[in-house]
Amino acid sequence: MAKEITPRSENYSQWYNDIVVKADLAEQSAVRGCMVIKPYGYAIWEKMQSILDKAFKETGVQNAYFPLFIPKSFFSREAEHVAGFAKECAVVTHHRLMNNPDGKGVVVDPEAKLEEELIVRPTSETIIWSVYKNWIKSWRDLPILCNQWCNVVRWEMRTRPFLRTAEFLWQEGHTAHATAEEAQAKAKQMVGVYAKFARETMALPVIVGHKSPNERFAGALDTLTIEAMMQDGKALQAGTSHFLGQNFAKSFDVQYADKDGSLQYVWATSWGVSTRLMGALIMAHSDDNGLVLPPVLAPIQVVMVPIYKTDEERAAVLGKFEEVKAALAAKGVSVRIDDRDTLRPGFKFAEWEMKGVPVRVALGARDLAAGTVEVARRDTLEKATVSLEGVDAYIEDLLAKVQQNIYDKALAFRDANVRKCDDWEEFKTEIQKGGFLLCHWDGTAETEQAIKDATKATIRCIPVDSYVCEEEGRDIFSGKPSKGRVVFAIAY
């Protein structure tokens, strides 16, 4: 039978869509650029949430919630920030509908026009800082460390499932500090949390680095990022942490009385990751058979497929499965016994592979007689026949191996596609092949823009923890002096 998913076909987004739909993660909604996240997909997001949330709390962050609607006037305070989002805001202008006087349907009641329009949050800096103003009076009130899990809306010109949807789910952390040093340390700490999460939970090797001024968040003095490489060699920004300086404090007049009695503006950070992480997960690990989930994130870690001909065999196999399931549950492993009796085993194998379940166990009369089971791993598609005795321990160990292997594979792929480049002509052809190029940059926005215009490549980051290369050199484009190499790539 023809493969339904062909990850390495020319049209990358097509296979990506196929996996999203066929693996039952999400589907298109009736609203332009929005998604319905289906239960299986949402379960993955919930796992991401719970692991991240725990990590945030370990750094002293607390969860809070701020309103979805932001008065337009709040938006006019931080000029730079607004310029960055103004073009993609959904605006609420009325608060009531009425029956259409001409007959069918409903229309917006012109009488119900709002005094002041409301903006559906594209991000919450403005409303949060207007609230923080009332919370912060003294140095004793600091720091304030809040995070919120919510949805935001950005009316993008072009959308892609998970990577860029008009509405998306995310978390946004917003902190206020007494000193610049403390705020910068917080921004650095949080990007560290993201990097650890990406590597250990998502099995996604990422590069931590600073954004160039051009690529910074609107209103930030410094933006730290984790950059991941997808299987087509393109870069994906998977999370950011911003040092906002005193920009928002000054715009929203947030001052505190210091120990010496003087009034000081607070220093701010903000940081966020979104359901885009789901896109990263899909595009980093999937293969021709569908999704490949790292065990830590898999809603179902082990699926058990019974093979039988008679009711007696079925009962015997399912009975044995229940035993193994109980043993695995005791170890914290989530198991699904696929006892649907209208489907053949081969169909089930293919279906669970499509959904990325890390480990599959198959058991039939033949095995039962021999006291063995077949255990297959999703990442390598290898099958092994192991003894039923102690299979729970074997599987627990295998899950850890699968997690590690998925990471190692992604890391090896990335390392094979990161290379230095010192020649502009070579750069122009090499960058189109995908992968990251480590090149010298003179530090100017003009050069960065010229390179982008010529090749679509952008500076993904100035790395701080991998591929760091601080050496004298000459800019790949301008030939001017450079103090180190930065990461160039074509990005999603």
Add this chain to the structure above:
RNA sequence: CUGGAUGUGGCGCAGUUGGUAGCGCACCUGGUUAGGGACCAGGAGGUCGAAGGUUCAAGUCCUUUCAUCCAGACCA
């Protein structure tokens, strides 16, 4: 918004020089099957994106419009 493409059962598609819609998958019924996406037989399901026009006759030709996808601009 600018280019290009596509709209036909739930999904994926075919439909010739106009002649009154067909295939695969999925679905329903019965049977045989079951260690990698089963097979046989039967069955149900579509005013062909929408509106208008040409014609004895439109899925097919013309006009308008809407939607989606791809490539840009924008962006997590």
